[in-house]
Amino acid sequence: MSRKAHFSTKFQFFNKQYHFRASASERSTVQQSSTSTATSAAAATAPDVKNKRVKCMLYTLLFIIFQIVATVTIFAVIAVKVRTPKFRVGEAKLTNYIVQPSALRATLNAEFTVKNTNFGPYKYGSTAVDFFYRGTKIGEVFVPSSKAGRRSTKKIWGSVDVDLALSSNPQLSGDYSAGLVPITSSAKMSGRVEVMLVTKKSRSTDMNCSMYIVTATQTIWNIVCE
Secondary structure, three states: OOHHHHHHHHHHHHHHHHHHHHHHHHHHHHHHHHHHHHHHHHHHHHHHHHHHHHHHHHHHHHHHHHHHHHHHHHHHHHHHOOOOOEEEEEEEEEEEEEEEOOEEEEEEEEEEEEEEOOOOOEEEOOEEEEEEEOOEEEEEEEEOOEEEOOOEEEEEEEEEEEEEEOOOOOOHHHHHHHOEEEEEEEEEEEEEEEEOOOEEEEEEEEEEEEEEEEOOOOEEEEEEEO
16 A cells, blocks of 8 residues: 555545534534433423412412401391391181080180391380281280290280170171181280490381181181291
8 A cells, every 4th residue: 555545545534624623613612512402491390380370379369358358248238238037827716616596606726927137136125916707806915025036936925715695796607607717816026136235226017917717617727927
């Protein structure tokens, strides 16, 4: 081999080694650059994730506070609003039933109810309940003063002697023959509703009920209250 050919071969060998080393150096530089870029991206992303978490927690807390405030407000509006209690005849029955040619006598035992739908108790005074037969007063019973608890119904039993004479009630004969004797009751109850344990609101309620004495069975039928 000539000296010129020898140097040419050696030059080509060193040239390949140079390109190989250069390529390896470039790959190392690219890898370092990629690693650096990824680290920078991760470092930049961490604060964003933290900020998003903080915002999410803040929004959740604000939503919970809003729900609590709304619930308390609605409850306060409902609790402060005062409704008029209802005074009614719940049921009734007859005892000591006596029928004479010119009269009808019996004891009417009635269950009176005071329904209070307020969030505070309703304290009422003694109340007179009058019973009528076709506009004529035939008896009276007193409901003693007491209290109906919040959102509850107070039940009180009372008795009144019914004395119907044919001489003072000419329509009694016809009603008795028909088997139905109409009876009505009325009353006005006055009291006060205690609101949120702070203030008291005066409320009066009227009773207007109607019913029938069924002569065949000696019972009270069809109690209707307005």
